[in-house]
Amino acid sequence: MTTGTTGTADATPLFGPESQFRAFFDDPRWALAMIRATVLEAAHPQIGAALADNSTFVTHPWRRLRNTFLSMRRMFDADPAVREREAGRLNRLHARMSGSDTRGRAYDAMDRAARAWVVATLFESAVTMCRLSGQPLGQDTMERMYAEYRAFLAALEGDAGALPEDINDFWRYFDRVVGDELENTEAARVILYRLFDHLPAPALLDGMPTLWAAGRALIGPLLGAITVASLPEPYRRKAGLPEMPGAATLMQGAYLTAGFTRFLPEGWINAETIIETLSLSPDSDDPRARTMTALRARMKRGAALIRLLTPLSGDSDPDSVPATPPSTGEGRRSAEEFFRQVLDQTGDGHLDWPDLAAMARELATRLDLDEPEETRLYDAFAAWWRELQAALDTDGDGRVSADEYATAVPSLAGPALIRVAEVLFDATDKDGSGTIDADEYRTLFRTAFHRDLATTNDTFGRSAFVGDFLSFMSGRRTNTPYDPLLADA
Amino acid sequence: MPRHVACVMDGNGRWAQIRSLPRTAGHRAAEATVIDVIEAARASGVEWLSLYAFSTENWNRPGSEVAYLMRLVRRVVRKHAPLLLARGIRCRFLGVADPRIPRELAQDFDDLATLTADNRGMTLTLAFDHGGRRDIVEAARSLIRSKTPADEVTERLFADHLPFPDTPDVDLVIRTSGEQRISNFMLWQVAYAEWVFPEALWPDFRAPDFLACLHTYRRRDRRFGGVPPQTNGALS
Numbered sequence: 181m182t183t184g185t186t187g188t189a190d191a192t193p194l195f196g197p198e199s200q201f202r203a204f205f206d207d208p209r210w211a212l213a214m215i216r217a218t219v220l221e222a223a224h225p226q227i228g229a230a231l232a233d234n235s236t237f238v239t240h241p242w243r244r245l246r247n248t249f250l251s252m253r254r255m256f257d258a259d260p261a262v263r264e265r266e267a268g269r270l271n272r273l274h275a276r277m278s279g280s281d282t283r284g285r286a287y288d289a290m291d292r293a294a295r296a297w298v299v300a301t302l303f304e305s306a307v308t309m310c311r312l313s314g315q316p317l318g319q320d321t322m323e324r325m326y327a328e329y330r331a332f333l334a335a336l337e338g339d340a341g342a343l344p345e346d347i348n349d350f351w352r353y354f355d356r357v358v359g360d361e362l363e364n365t366e367a368a369r370v371i372l373y374r375l376f377d378h379l380p381a382p383a384l385l386d387g388m389p390t391l392w393a394a395g396r397a398l399i400g401p402l403l404g405a406i407t408v409a410s411l412p413e414p415y416r417r418k419a420g421l422p423e424m425p426g427a428a429t430l431m432q433g434a435y436l437t438a439g440f441t442r443f444l445p446e447g448w449i450n451a452e453t454i455i456e457t458l459s460l461s462p463d464s465d466d467p468r469a470r471t472m473t474a475l476r477a478r479m480k481r482g483a484a485l486i487r488l489l490t491p492l493s494g495d496s497d498p499d500s501v502p503a504t505p506p507s508t509g510e511g512r513r514s515a516e517e518f519f520r521q522v523l524d525q526t527g528d529g530h531l532d533w534p535d536l537a538a539m540a541r542e543l544a545t546r547l548d549l550d551e552p553e554e555t556r557l558y559d560a561f562a563a564w565w566r567e568l569q570a571a572l573d574t575d576g577d578g579r580v581s582a583d584e585y586a587t588a589v590p591s592l593a594g595p596a597l598i599r600v601a602e603v604l605f606d607a608t609d610k611d612g613s614g615t616i617d618a619d620e621y622r623t624l625f626r627t628a629f630h631r632d633l634a635t636t637n638d639t640f641g642r643s644a645f646v647g648d649f650l651s652f653m654s655g656r657r658t659n660t661p662y663d664p665l666l667a668d669a
Numbered sequence: 670m671p672r673h674v675a676c677v678m679d680g681n682g683r684w685a686q687i688r689s690l691p692r693t694a695g696h697r698a699a700e701a702t703v704i705d706v707i708e709a710a711r712a713s714g715v716e717w718l719s720l721y722a723f724s725t726e727n728w729n730r731p732g733s734e735v736a737y738l739m740r741l742v743r744r745v746v747r748k749h750a751p752l753l754l755a756r757g758i759r760c761r762f763l764g765v766a767d768p769r770i771p772r773e774l775a776q777d778f779d780d781l782a783t784l785t786a787d788n789r790g791m792t793l794t795l796a797f798d799h800g801g802r803r804d805i806v807e808a809a810r811s812l813i814r815s816k817t818p819a820d821e822v823t824e825r826l827f828a829d830h831l832p833f834p835d836t837p838d839v840d841l842v843i844r845t846s847g848e849q850r851i852s853n854f855m856l857w858q859v860a861y862a863e864w865v866f867p868e869a870l871w872p873d874f875r876a877p878d879f880l881a882c883l884h885t886y887r888r889r890d891r892r893f894g895g896v897p898p899q900t901n902g903a904l905s
Binding site: 483487489 | 743747750751754776777779780781783784787
């Protein structure tokens with residue numbers, strides 16, 4: 181990729197803060213458009229299969245949202261070096277994803293046509309979002325925006341040949357793919373029907389499961405209906421999606437309302453702040469975290485007071501002794517909990533290579549790893565996976581079920597896992613000093629040292645780091661800095 | 670004025686026996702004393718108050734009495750939560766580790782502690798399912814886990830590994846009903862405590878009795894193991 185193809189040499193730069201793309205970042209309609217684009221992506225058989233196998237969006241949607249957002253922002257950064265680096269990272273990430281779907285058809289996340297489709301859905305959803313909210317884009321703006329998205333694809337692929345050069349040809353291309361190639365894939369169904377009904381609470385609202393569940397019960401079906409109604413008609417017909425009376429009006433109303441926020445003073449809605457706030461973990465020492473922690477604490481106290489004031493059902497009768505389920509000791513979690521929250525990253529109920537790959541991916545993203553460290557980390561995880569498979573997969577189906585895991589927990593901390601910890605330590609220790617200092621620690625955990633960590637002089641030695649990692653991975657200790665890293669939604 | 674006062678609430682069962690009532694009635698009557706003592710302690714400027722509500726050994730009592738106690742404590746906690754919050758009392762629960770504690774009760778404990786965590790008035794520590802030796806064992810485990818070299822372990826460092834390390838040493842322990850035993854209560858913290866043993870049973874114990882105990886404490890001559898300056902005889 182050269183700077184010429186990315187358009188920075190042009191009179192009006194296609195990237196950077198002036199781009200059309202950036203203009204939508206803080207637009208609430210963008211959230212609806214992104215959901216719609218994701219459904220259209222997932223409906224593509226190749227992408228759908230890759231998503232179903234590898235993606236963590238069902239179990240960790242908020243983390244995934246944050247990563248996607250940051251990645252897109254980097255892809256449209258004004259600095260070509262940042263864009264190039266991010267494109268390289270995405271390419272490496274996609275190169276690790278290939279396999280075959282349930283019907284045995286091969287998929288490959290590096291497939292040119294599939295990647296062009298992802299960019300196409302993003303562009304088309306942005307156009308549609310403006311159309312639906314009664315603020316259609318002019319021909320000039322649309323053409324300019326199309327050029328931006330093609331440049332985005334070119335930054336990834338090296339050239340944008342997979343998308344038609346002319347915007348008029350694009351609409352023909354889009355209709356053809358919707359009509360001929362899209363399918364009612366499992367991934368699309370999961371997004372439409374399962375994701376919103378089971379959306380886990382973001383870190384901010386983690387302490388209030390009841391409140392979250394109540395809000396979700398109301399908003400979830402609504403979001404689903406809005407998204408379905410905004411999909412292209414040929415696809416709705418093909419996938420057998422319901423036509424609900426009033427859904428179209430609801431959808432247009434939602435887009436229109438969200439569009440009104442453009443009259444708010446500039447800076448009132450900032451997508452980055454919102455996303456960061458939602459995914460901020462409570463004990464992070466980000467300056468904003470203090471306010472958020474205070475807010476969370478107040479909400480937690482409110483919830484505690486409500487619980488305490490709720491009248492007890494039935495008065496105490498000394499003779500009827502209800503069976504008391506044993507409460508789990510603090511600081512430890514059950515094997516199932518650990519399996520669900522940490523190990524099973526893709527949420528399919530089984531531990532498989534994509535789960536461990538997702539962990540490696542998350543760690544590599546956090547640490548912003550380059551080659552060859554990234555490959556080294558993946559290799560360590562792959563070795564751990566072979567070790568796990570050999571030790572835990574008793575029925576020989578190639579993956580580890582929650583039961584198989586629960587019966588063999590002690591054998592989890594084998595030499596390969598120790599190797600993972602060591603590679604992670606080396607990757608975190610950027611300056612190779614043999615210890616992790618405050619900055620390096622912060623890059624990994626986005627939080628500062630805590631008193632209870634076995635630290636000396638504000639650095640973290642190799643053995644302490646490895647010990648900590650192992651106790652999280654096998655001792656199943658909660659409340660470690662690894663929790664926000666791997667367990668948070 | 671003692672900074673940290675602890676009460677061993679003894680005599681509920683005997684109080685009920687004298688009145689030919691079931692033992693559980695004694696526990697029920699204890700509630701009024703608890704509230705009275707909390708008020709009296711707060712009013713007289715005690716900063717830390719600890720109450721021994723349930724020991725690790727109390728699990729050996731008849732199952733029905735234990736179950737009754739669990740429900741009673743739950744009701745009391747919920748009933749007085751708003752009052753404790755309004756009075757600026759910070760509540761915490763020492764112990765509460767046994768899986769036999771009903772989940773709802775543990776949740777209420779957590780809620781009350783969360784609710785009052787920011788209060789800066791008196792700190793009320795309720796020892797529930799507490800054992801002094803267990804705390805010390807836990808601290809030792811925590812020390813070993815943190816890989817502290819043996820030579821570096823000092824009394825102060827050890828105390829940092831006890832539950833609620835910010836708790837100051839107990840200055841005065843009041844054990845009602847005339848019993849004179851420690852019964853495994855906050856063993857580390859009572860090292861230099863003065864003890865008083867009023868004859869009143871806990872349900873009969875009231876604010877004036879509490880103030881009398883404070884008065885007794887003030888007349889005591891606390892030496893912390895040293896030699897009083899005015900004596901010249903042999904002290905063993």
